[in-house]
Amino acid sequence: MITAKGIGKRFANGTEALRDLSFSVAEGEFVSLLGPSGCGKSTALRLVAGLLEPDAGHLRFPHDRPEIGFVFQEPTLMPWADALTNTRLPLDLKRVARGDGNARAAAALARVGLKGFERAFPRELSGGMKMRVSLARALAAQPKLLLLDEPFAALDEITRNALGDDLLRLWKEDGLTVLFVTHSVGESSYLSQRVLVMTPRPGRIAEDIALPFGRDSRLSPATIEAQRVISGALNTAMAA
Amino acid sequence: MKRLLDIALPLIVAMLVLGAWQWAVAHWQVPVYVLPGPSAIAKAFADNFSSLMAALLSTLTVTVEAFLAACVLGITTAIAFSQSRLLERTFYPYAVILQVTPVVAIAPLILIWVGFERINLALVIIATIVAFFPILAGATLGLKSADFNLVDLTRLYGASRAQVLWRVRLPTALPYLLSGMKTAGGLALIGAVVAEFVAGSGTATGLAWRIVESGNRLEIATLFAALGLLALTGVLIFAALSLLEWLLLRRWHESALSRPS
Numbered sequence: 001m002i003t004a005k006g007i008g009k010r011f012a013n014g015t016e017a018l019r020d021l022s023f024s025v026a027e028g029e030f031v032s033l034l035g036p037s038g039c040g041k042s043t044a045l046r047l048v049a050g051l052l053e054p055d056a057g058h059l060r061f062p063h064d065r066p067e068i069g070f071v072f073q074e075p076t077l078m079p080w081a082d083a084l085t086n087t088r089l090p091l092d093l094k095r096v097a098r099g100d101g102n103a104r105a106a107a108a109l110a111r112v113g114l115k116g117f118e119r120a121f122p123r124e125l126s127g128g129m130k131m132r133v134s135l136a137r138a139l140a141a142q143p144k145l146l147l148l149d150e151p152f153a154a155l156d157e158i159t160r161n162a163l164g165d166d167l168l169r170l171w172k173e174d175g176l177t178v179l180f181v182t183h184s185v186g187e188s189s190y191l192s193q194r195v196l197v198m199t200p201r202p203g204r205i206a207e208d209i210a211l212p213f214g215r216d217s218r219l220s221p222a223t224i225e226a227q228r229v230i231s232g233a234l235n236t237a238m239a240a
Numbered sequence: 241m242k243r244l245l246d247i248a249l250p251l252i253v254a255m256l257v258l259g260a261w262q263w264a265v266a267h268w269q270v271p272v273y274v275l276p277g278p279s280a281i282a283k284a285f286a287d288n289f290s291s292l293m294a295a296l297l298s299t300l301t302v303t304v305e306a307f308l309a310a311c312v313l314g315i316t317t318a319i320a321f322s323q324s325r326l327l328e329r330t331f332y333p334y335a336v337i338l339q340v341t342p343v344v345a346i347a348p349l350i351l352i353w354v355g356f357e358r359i360n361l362a363l364v365i366i367a368t369i370v371a372f373f374p375i376l377a378g379a380t381l382g383l384k385s386a387d388f389n390l391v392d393l394t395r396l397y398g399a400s401r402a403q404v405l406w407r408v409r410l411p412t413a414l415p416y417l418l419s420g421m422k423t424a425g426g427l428a429l430i431g432a433v434v435a436e437f438v439a440g441s442g443t444a445t446g447l448a449w450r451i452v453e454s455g456n457r458l459e460i461a462t463l464f465a466a467l468g469l470l471a472l473t474g475v476l477i478f479a480a481l482s483l484l485e486w487l488l489l490r491r492w493h494e495s496a497l498s499r500p501s
Binding site: 046049050051068070072074076078079080081089090092093094121122123141 | 389395399407408411491492497
């Protein structure tokens with residue numbers, strides 16, 4: 001689905017965010033990009049989304065850039081619009097007919113557990129519910145590739161776990177390809193099939209860890225073992 | 241109860257001040273051409289009701305036309321600035337120059353250029369210049385304040401510049417714009433009054449002219465009546481724009497929300 005080769009990115013202020021970043025993500029895979037704060041994870045995600053252009057290297061997709069859903073660290077909702085209108089935004093921008101757009105947005109809200117909250121404004125929703133609206137908005141356009149930039153970082157643990165489980169369910173139901181940026185070893189070990197561990201800035205991939213199946217809970221031996229492996233790789237990457 | 245107090249307290253203060261005023265002018269026998277009492281002002285208002293209302297209508301017409309013109313010009317210019325940094329860099333300093341130059345100083349020029357035969361147009365132009373800047377400044381700041389991530393998200397979905405403007409930038413700018421409009425409403429009235437003063441006798445027919453005329457004739461009670469009407473008009477303009485702000489922001493913006501108790 002995505003092949004990144006030798007990606008480099010330096011910002012106008014001179015900060016070199018990425019150097020020689022190479023990785024690939026197969027169709028239907030759930031891959032986490034894990035690394036310390038400021039290592040260029042979000043920059044890599046924005047490059048994949050096409051919101052930034054690389055200075056070096058290239059990004060390839062099998063065909064054109066696929067339909068993308070993007071979830072930011074903050075819910076990034078329109079405070080002046082209700083949950084349904086927020087969810088409908090990608091469809092409105094693509095000029096989908098209002099009735100069809102409403103039906104699809106309402107269905108997306110129902111899938112993230114927000115049936116009955118269509119007319120609620122963001123200020124009337126909790127942090128977790130706002131993030132669910134953000135997820136519903138990303139799903140409304142029926143993306144092939146879902147990019148998530150530390151979406152649960154600002155949430156409490158109970159909400160974070162519930163949203164993680166919902167994300168796994170939606171990934172399985174829709175056959176999505178997911179690229180998930182996180183700095184949480186626990187989150188990456190439970191959610192993903194593969195973890196790409198990044199070095200500190202300028203970021204590149206230090207280790208590509210394929211995780212075994214059978215991690216059916218956050219406390220299963222396989223998940224704990226995965227955490228141990230990922231933590232070890234992260235420590236090595238930080239020391240490098 | 242709180243609502244009632246909000247209305248009752250200023251009214252009680254007004255009654256006390258008016259009562260003390262009335263008592264003081266009677267007690268010290270202050271001549272009516274120096275300081276008339278509230279009862280004399282009320283009588284002057286009643287005696288000159290129709291002419292004062294005609295003058296109010298004239299000033300109000302100029303004010304409303306200038307305010308609407310300032311809104312259209314301010315918002316259009318701010319949108320142009322938001323679409324081109326080059327345009328903003330080039331023209332914003334001129335907007336500031338227009339703002340800081342005293343309108344009294346340029347009003348005579350405008351009157352000469354437009355001509356006394358089109359006095360109302362000249363008055364509207366002068367008042368528009370006074371009211372324009374707060375709307376431009378508010379709208380420009382608001383249009384720039386859109387959430388970068390939200391703008392990026394719209395780009396991701398292939399939004400055109402017009403779609404980003406309509407769906408993200410303009411709604412973000414609304415609270416800033418409305419705040420600018422509240423300032424501009426009062427300034428449009430001040431601009432109209434200043435323009436009438438500069439235009440002088442024989443041309444303008446608004447409240448400012450009634451104030452000048454009454455002063456010249458030592459009809460101080462009528463002067464006070466016109467002054468009161470002017471102040472009341474300013475308050476009503478502010479109240480109307482505050483109501484508009486509340487109606488548009490009440491569902492979502494912090495400034496219009498009441499804190500849960």
